[in-house]
Amino acid sequence: MNRIDLANSIFEKLQAQKSQLQADFNTENTPIRYGFVDDLLPEAVAQEIAAVFPKPDAMVLKKSLREDKYIAAQMNLYHPLLEEIIYAFQDPRIVALIGEVCGIENPIPDENLYAGGISLMGQNQFLNPHLDNSHDKDRNLWRVLNLLYYVTPDWQEAYGGNLELWPNGLSQSPITIHSKFNRLAIMETHSHSLHSVSPVVFDGYRCCVSNYYFSEKPLLAEDTFHVTSFRGRPENKLADLILQADTFLRMGIRKIFKKGIKENPHVYKKDQ
Numbered sequence: 001m002n003r004i005d006l007a008n009s010i011f012e013k014l015q016a017q018k019s020q021l022q023a024d025f026n027t028e029n030t031p032i033r034y035g036f037v038d039d040l041l042p043e044a045v046a047q048e049i050a051a052v053f054p055k056p057d058a059m060v061l062k063k064s065l066r067e068d069k070y071i072a073a074q075m076n077l078y079h080p081l082l083e084e085i086i087y088a089f090q091d092p093r094i095v096a097l098i099g100e101v102c103g104i105e106n107p108i109p110d111e112n113l114y115a116g117g118i119s120l121m122g123q124n125q126f127l128n129p130h131l132d133n134s135h136d137k138d139r140n141l142w143r144v145l146n147l148l149y150y151v152t153p154d155w156q157e158a159y160g161g162n163l164e165l166w167p168n169g170l171s172q173s174p175i176t177i178h179s180k181f182n183r184l185a186i187m188e189t190h191s192h193s194l195h196s197v198s199p200v201v202f203d204g205y206r207c208c209v210s211n212y213y214f215s216e217k218p219l220l221a222e223d224t225f226h227v228t229s230f231r232g233r234p235e236n237k238l239a240d241l242i243l244q245a246d247t248f249l250r251m252g253i254r255k256i257f258k259k260g261i262k263e264n265p266h267v268y269k270k271d272q
Helices: 003-016 018-025 043-051 080-088 092-102 237-256
Strands: 034-037 060-063 067-072 117-121 126-131 142-150 163-165 175-177 183-188 195-197 206-215
Touching (some): 003 018, 003 092, 018 034, 018 092, 034 175, 043 080, 080 117, 092 142, 092 183, 092 206, 163 183
Antiparallel strands (some): 060 067, 117 206, 126 195, 142 206, 163 175, 163 195
16 A cells, blocks of 8 residues: 555544544643544554564664664665555645644644654663653754554553553653554643653564654643653662753753754655
């Protein structure tokens, strides 16, 4: 299937689930709004996407105290279906519909895949609690939505690798969103949207297709520029202290160098 066919299927599913998704996303008194849609694509299509995911050694390993995962954004290196499914979520009909559901005027998809693309997480890998970077690669637009499409067949919640939302901070238990096969999760991003991916405890790989939408306006009036800001999990106080210091230093650098001291390599350079 090409991106138009995929977008047609996704749009049809989102239209059918629009009322429920809108109700879920706009639940009152939820500091981090979110929702999800199951069985997004026909099962055979979702299975095919999973089957063409690259092996870990063909991806970029990001491993530090902050995170441990495999990522990729240079999509012309991989099976064409992966690029097609990523950009299907950037179809104008889908962008407009998700914007309507989430109450965001004129969301803007990220054609450069700035932190978007595909990711793998295997046994013992993780993504610590964090706030996503507030802006796009040129620091002109505000990041407002994460779209995470999970495609690992038979992935059980007990395996870990699940999305976690921390609406009340690290002092209380998170909301867990199972990284269920063929599920699209949507969450808003702002200065309070602390989230993580739980450590994988299974001998297998959780596969995810990621997209991010931006806007000319932040979601919250109090939102300010920030780099990706990591925290340690509640049970790891030392890591938390180190990661807070790491964020402080990186923020200091960005106050001097607006776009950082080196180019972020995680973008899709379509001319290569």
